[in-house]
Amino acid sequence: MHNDSINTAKKHLVILYQLPESWANVRSVWEAARADDSVDVSVILLPFIHRDYQWQRDQAEAHLRALGVPFVPWDSHALEGEQIDAVLYTSPYDETRPPAYKFAELRQRVGLTAYIPYGLEVGGGEQNYVYQYGQPVTAHADAVFVRSQSVREMFARHCPTGAGHVHVTGHPRMDGLVDIAQFRADPALLEAIGERKAVLWNAHFSFDGDLWSTFDQLAAGILDAFAARPDLVLLLRPHPLLWKKLINLNILKEQEIADLKVQLRASGVIIDERSDHRHAFAASSAMMSDAGSFLMEYLATGKPVLYLKNPHGLGLNEEGAAVVRQYQSAADVEQVAVFLDQLRRDEDPLLLSRTAAIRHFFHRLDGAAGRRVLDVLKGLMA
Known part of the structure; x- marks a missing residue:
């Protein structure tokens, strides 16, 4: 040749x-x-x-x-x-x-x-x-x-x-x-949310070792907080490893995971297991998240974020600490409630600084x- x-x-x-x-x-x-x-x-x-x-x-x-x-x-x-x-x-x-x-x-x-x-x-x-x-x-x-x-x-x-x-x-x-406001979210998801404000909940799987998850610490209180606020709906999108981790740590059995999902849905929680996370990003009005990728990525939506902090865990790296400075944080249910009530009143005290920070974290x-x-x-x- x-x-x-x-x-x-x-x-x-x-x-x-x-x-x-x-x-x-x-x-x-x-x-x-x-x-x-x-x-x-x-x-x-x-x-x-x-x-x-x-x-x-x-x-x-x-x-x-x-x-x-x-x-x-x-x-x-x-x-x-x-x-x-x-x-x-x-x-x-x-x-x-x-x-x-x-x-x-x-x-x-x-x-x-x-x-x-x-x-x-x-x-x-x-x-x-x-x-x-x-x-x-x-x-x-x-x-x-x-x-x-x-x-x-x-x-x-x-x-x-x-x-x-x-x-x-x-x-x-x-x-x-880039155009998430124009993204066409699944009509079934939008119908489930209805006229309520959806709060995306991103729960990590690290219940041992790194201890980034707050799922085991805050879940019960978070569920109660949403039950008391019918104008909000909880949109749970857990880390892909969360369910199997619960099984491997002998916290729950496989059938108990299935039962838990049924109970959560019956209580009004929307569980999002779509492969494309943009549906949840587009349909939600705010996010609560443990340490994880979404904590950085959701910044690009311009919407409010609450960082759920595990005081016993490894915490954040330099980039994580920098982005969290643009968010509110919570280590207990009372602080979660403050965030939810602000959202209900359309209050967003960090809006200007948060949106101004987007260009720092994302090149072009x-x-x-x-x-x-x-x-x-x-x-x-x-």
Whole structure:
């Protein structure tokens, strides 16, 4: 083959898909690549191997089919002999992937490795810095794409290889939130909310170890607070690992989880288990959240946020602490009640400072981060 043929050949980008909830991280990259005549993009479906997550192959496959995204399952795909110019990881954790797709193995077969952070990390603790910045993918990928300059500075401080491979493109996940006020939420969700104000409740799964969750401490009081305020409705969207974690810690059995969901719905709680979190973001008027990605991400909606603080846990990293300064906080039900009553009265004391802070946390929140990621990848593949 002549050199000019090689140079004009399409580059092959592979996206590794593990979780329905993580498709938002690469959706706009996929769309940009599909529209680019110089790139072939494909998706390989991998399992998500984790003791606290009930991964279901049929659910993952159905999700991709519903989106119209062609894919190849990992167990019917042969890596040998295939030309892959770049691979894009959506999870940093090698232990969640089959052996052939672990970083050290796969990097031997592909021209370029890249990573988009699976979450907008806010959790503190030295061990957590290793989880977020010191994994093989985060430390040794050829390119990592982040939401802001301040995240790149976090890599400079906490990643063992520094931040030379980190590109500030904006996070593709945020492309889906640029016009969140215009997003068409599921009519079934809107009907369930009715004329009430919905408060999104994002509960973490860390009841042991990191202790970021307040679910076990505040749940009963939060349910009582909403029962006393019929003009509000609680929209519960727990961390994807929460239910299985309750089972693994022998707090509840699987049937008891199912019964709990029935009881919560009967009491008026709306449980949101859609793969696309934008429905909950668009339909809610405010959010209460433990330490987790939503604590950062929801800022882009401009709506009020209440940080639920576990006083016994590891707390927040530098970025988490910075964003929480734009929010109210609560460590008990009385403080939750103050926040809810402010919302009922349409009071938002932090509105101006909170909305002004958006540009600090999100580089060029313009819906084009996915395109910028692809442009960097193309440059590196050239």
